Amino acid sequence: MADEKFDAIVVGAGPSGLAAAITMAKAGLEVALLERGSFAGSKNVMGGIFYRHPLDTIVPEFWKTAPVERPIIEQRYWMLGDQGHVGGGVRSQTFDGDKPNCWSVLRAKFDRWLAEQAEAAGVMILTEAKVESLLQKDGMVVGVHTLLDDGDLNADVVVIAEGVNSILLRDMGIHPEIKPNQVATIVKEVISLAPEKIEDRFNVEKGQGISIELLGTPSQGGVGMGFLYTNKDSLSIGMGVLVSDLARLKLKPNDLLENLKNHPSIRPLIAGGKTEEYLAHFIPEGGYNAVPRQIHGNGWVAIGDSVMLVNSVHREGSNLAVKSGILAAEAIVAAKKKGDFSAATLAVYRQALDASFVMKDLAKYKGLSHFMETNPQLFSVYPNLINDAATEMFTVDGVSKREKQGRILKMVKERRGLFGAALDAIKGGLNAR
Ligand SMILES: Cc1cc2nc3c(=O)[nH]c(=O)nc-3n(C[C@H](O)[C@H](O)[C@H](O)COP(=O)(O)OP(=O)(O)OC[C@H]3O[C@@H](n4cnc5c(N)ncnc54)[C@H](O)[C@@H]3O)c2cc1C
Known part of the structure; x- marks a missing residue:
């Protein structure tokens, strides 16, 4: 040879x-x-x-x-607070047409x-x-x-x-050596669960699947996120945080995954499943500037x-x-x-x-990694603030909605400051344009 x-x-x-x-x-x-x-x-x-x-x-x-495991017909995005989540997403049968958009694998x-x-x-x-x-x-x-x-x-x-x-x-x-603020350590488990349970719990037809991207309190203030995806007869669940934040906040990746698995919005979705595999890997997070x-x-x-x-x-x-x-x-x-x-x-x-779309998309979010890394309040303050604000607004207790808005403003003032919150919104918007 x-x-x-x-x-x-x-x-x-x-x-x-x-x-x-x-x-x-x-x-x-x-x-x-x-x-x-x-x-x-x-x-x-x-x-x-x-x-x-x-x-x-x-x-x-x-x-x-x-x-491939399941075509993904719905992509959910949840911001987890200590007691629950605020979420959104997109669902369409067109994602499972002649040419599906994506699958879990x-x-x-x-x-x-x-x-x-x-x-x-x-x-x-x-x-x-x-x-x-x-x-x-x-x-x-x-x-x-x-x-x-x-x-x-x-x-x-x-x-x-x-x-x-x-x-x-x-x-x-x-x-050079990988910079700890440009990679996250992600740990993942594959949890077996019967297909019918998956379809019931995630509200999909036979064979179809969903993805849930998860931000919030399980990362304990570290810049990172989690995910929960449906496979044929298992779920993939994972959690990752920047290596620099694991060191700064003295966090252990496995503890973060346990936080996620025990979160009240996640626990019922994985209940009764059996962990079949445990995996860990780095993922590049530096975006455009790390290329x-x-x-x-x-x-x-x-x-x-x-x-x-x-x-x-x-x-x-x-x-x-x-x-x-x-x-x-x-x-x-x-x-x-x-x-x-x-x-x-x-x-x-x-x-x-x-x-190509590769560098164009990375260029679009050029400043976002740095913004997230240098604004730790996005991961430490906002998950509970957003959840508490939404919970306040949706709790019917005889308090008028305008008064509730006042209460929410007070929460923002106490936890982040009105000026700080406005600046975060502007900077976040500019970096995600
Ligand atoms: C937990 C996690 C979740 C992710 N989720 C998603 C997702 O949902 N969707 C998505 O699109 N992307 C996701 N990604 C990113 C995606 O996995 C990677 O972008 C993709 O795998 C990169 O492909 P690659 O071929 O460049 O590298 P890899 O997939 O890492 O493959 C590299 C290969 O090279 C081999 N290798 C390395 N060094 C040598 C050597 N010296 N000699 C011989 N062989 C070698 C390795 O064994 C490996 O097989 C995720 C990543 C992680 C870690």
């Missing part, structure tokens, strides 16, 4: 690496994909909601054969299936094959070094798809979480990973035609990414 040269080597069999590998193989390139886990997906964790777009552009109608099953599609397209997948470092010659990346027997592999180009905390990018000096300046170079490109492409406002990561994989692969296919894998030629990837 040491003498063999591939057109491209992909490092990592997550959605980004698999999308890149499939796109290149379908264009006729010889592609090897190296995955450190015992199978694709074995080490991967996601909430997880997987979107139809853009995977269906390279694997048309994939949901008809892929192991379990990554160990889903990634394995996607890897089979890559193999069917001609990709050579090596598992239990951790890439230790990049091979470089005359300023070009020319392959990878592994600890496999005969373990150096050569290629015209290497696609770095290692996920968050990429060692290859760190070794090249592209990514490294350099995401390609001579003989290499980097995609997905390895370059922090996650839009946490909309809980989108896997779709950004797939899109970046497709765009990088298209740039490599064009470079192959030119026979030139220099940074100048591969810059097409950066240009296409900038022009």
Whole structure:
């Protein structure tokens, strides 16, 4: 194998690496994909909601054969206070039409299936094959070094798809150590529950599902959020907080997940379920400002979480990973035609990414991560304030509504100050424009 040269080597069999590998193989390139886990997906964790777009552009109608769990017909957003929640959401049958919007998935099953599609397209997948470092010659990346027997592999180009905390990018000096305020530690449980109970409790028809995004008191003031998603016969529940806030507030991720599971709005939804799996993972949270300046170079490109492409406002990561994989692969296919894998030629990837929804969406919320991190009252004061204000307004006790408005203003004054609250609203609005 040491003498063999591939057109491209992909490092990592997550959605980004698999999308890149499939796109290149379908264009006729010889592609090897190296995955450190015992199978694709074995080490991967996601909430997880997987979107139809853009995977269906390279694997048309994939949901008809892929192991997806439930199409998500309703997305709920709840702000949790100590005693309950204030919420909203969007529900539509169109989310489960001919082309559903998204599904809940379990990554160990889903990634394995996607890897089979890559193999069917001609990709050579090596598992239990951790890439230790990049091979470089005359300023070009020319392959990878592994600890496999005969373990150096050569290629015209290497696609770095290692996920968050990429060692290859760190070794090249592209990514310094991950900043604790740019990643969250998320812990997740998969809780088994009978399908009929899921459908009853979450008010959906047979086979359909919902997602609930959860902000509020369970994070104990830390910048972070939780989720609860319905699978076929299980629920995925998780909670995560910025690593910097875990240290600042001396919080333990597992305690936060227990807070969530014991919350009065959540407890009845998971009651009687049995924890089948416990998982933990980092998720990039830095948004636009955390994306490294350099995401390609001579003989290499980097995609997905390895370059922090996650839009946490909309809980989108896997779709950004797939899109970046497709765009990088298209740039490599064009470079192959030119026979030139220099940074100048591969810059097409950066240009296409900038022009796509990926960077446009990250740019839209450019200031939001910093705003949330530097305004801890959003996570410490507001969850109970909003819940208490709503509870006051909806409690019928002979007090007039105008007087209740006065009481609410008093709450705001005491807990945050009128000026502070007005400023928070303006700054929040400006950062989410
Ligand atoms: C708890 C949680 C919930 C999430 N929920 C959602 C959600 O609901 N919807 C959504 O769209 N996104 C969600 N995300 C984000 C989403 O999971 C990621 O954006 C996406 O998985 C990124 O894909 P990737 O291919 O870039 O990286 P990954 O999926 O992390 O894949 C990287 C792969 O590379 C392998 N690897 C790493 N290093 C090496 C090496 N040196 N050699 C060989 N192999 C290597 C790993 O084993 C892994 O298989 C969530 C993330 C977390 C942690």
